[in-house]
Amino acid sequence: MSAEEFRLLRDHVYSHCGILVHEDMKFVMERRLWPRLEVLGAPxxxxxxxxxxxxxxxxxxxxxxxxxxxTHETYFFREPSQLKAFREELLPTLEKRNARTRRLRLWSAGCSSGEEAYTLAMLLKEERRFDDWDVEVYGTDISRRVLAMARRAEYGPSALRATSADLLERFFLPTGHAKVRVRDEVRAMVSFGHHNLLDEAGSQLVAKMDAVFCRNVMIYFDQSARRKVLRILRDRLVPGGYLLLGHSENLLNLGADFELVHLRGDLVYRRPELPGLLGSESR
Ligand SMILES: C[S@@+](CC[C@H](N)C(=O)[O-])C[C@H]1O[C@@H](n2cnc3c(N)ncnc32)[C@H](O)[C@@H]1O
Structure with a gap:
């Protein structure tokens, strides 16, 4: 792959999905795309x-x-301290805020093979506060291959490496072949769809969310793609809705329109209740 070919392919991929392949990854790009040339017979x-x-x-x-x-790396109950903070500190707030509508919408944006979306549904089941509410968890990803895996809902040991025996027993059924399947009661709470996070028009079809988990997705994007995705995610959140990023990610230098919320166990972001009311604050 010449330097010019690398630049053309890198820019094309970047403008489609925000993933920026760095200069020093040229050889990785070459190695990974080579099989595609062979399939198509491209010289x-x-x-x-x-x-x-x-x-x-x-x-x-x-x-x-x-x-x-x-990269589609993911597993159930990833980043447990953040999930604990979500469960213990944000879910009670959301319960109060939505008490009138008794409706809750969560989004795993960049859900890979579904573990994160199912994890959120399991947390809600554990919590019991929302038992007779209208609850939906959405999982979206740009890859149709991982979405097919998410819908199948069958997982092996690697996906379950942070799942306790209790949770395994409660939310999964053995299928044989050293695999388990997510129980129907959890599957019924989650729907999956194909969505490119950079697709502004497509995002308009996504419901307004109470909380969005977009973890370990934008680490592969550059600042400009991150800014665009954050604008789109903000627009999909209800005022006061929460954005949760991966533990190595933050909104520093992005000028994104979110408030920083200091929980006891984590830092999360929030779309301001009123336009123009910005500032870092505690709950
Ligand atoms: C490393 S996985 C993270 C999965 C999960 N959020 C977690 O933290 O365990 C990143 C996922 O983001 C998806 N992704 C990357 N770019 C995307 C885009 N522009 N739109 C939607 N999904 C994207 C990838 O296909 C991949 O499945």
Missing amino acids: DFSAYHRYLRYDANRHVELEAAVESLT
Whole structure:
């Protein structure tokens, strides 16, 4: 792959989904995309780039290219201290705030194979506060392959490495082949859909959310793509709705329109209740 081919392919992938392949990852990109050239019979990366731009099948191929460049690492009950803070400190607030409508909407944005979305549904089941509420958890991802896995809801030991024996017993059923399946009562609370977080128009179809988990997704984006996604996520939150990022992520230098909320066990972000009322504060 020449430097020019790398630049063209990198820019194309970036403008589609925000993932920025750094200069020093050129060889990784080359290695991961090479099988695609073989599948298509493209003689070199310039021909592959032309295919991605102009072929009638370019959208399908772009998905395959992005698929080969993304990381889908995830597991149930990831980042337990954040989940504890969510459960103990934010869910009671949401219960009070939505007491009249008795409706709750959570979104796992960049849900990979579904573990995060199901984890949220399991937390709600554990909590019991929302038992007779209208509750929905949405999981979306740019990869159709992982969404198919999410809908299947069958998992092996790696996905369960942070799941206690109690939770395993309560929320999963053994299927044989050293795998378990998420119980129907949890599956019924979660729906999955294909969605590119950079797609502003597509985002308008997403319901207004009480909380969005967008963890370990934007770490692969540059600042400009992050800004765009944050604007979109903010727009999808109800005023006062919460945004939870991964533990290595923050909104520093992004000028994003969120308040910082200091919980006892974590820092989260919140869309201000009223436009123009910004500032760091405690709950
Ligand atoms: C590392 S996984 C994180 C999964 C989960 N949120 C967690 O923290 O365990 C990142 C996911 O983000 C998805 N992703 C990357 N870019 C995206 C985009 N532009 N729109 C939607 N999903 C995207 C990837 O396909 C991948 O499944």
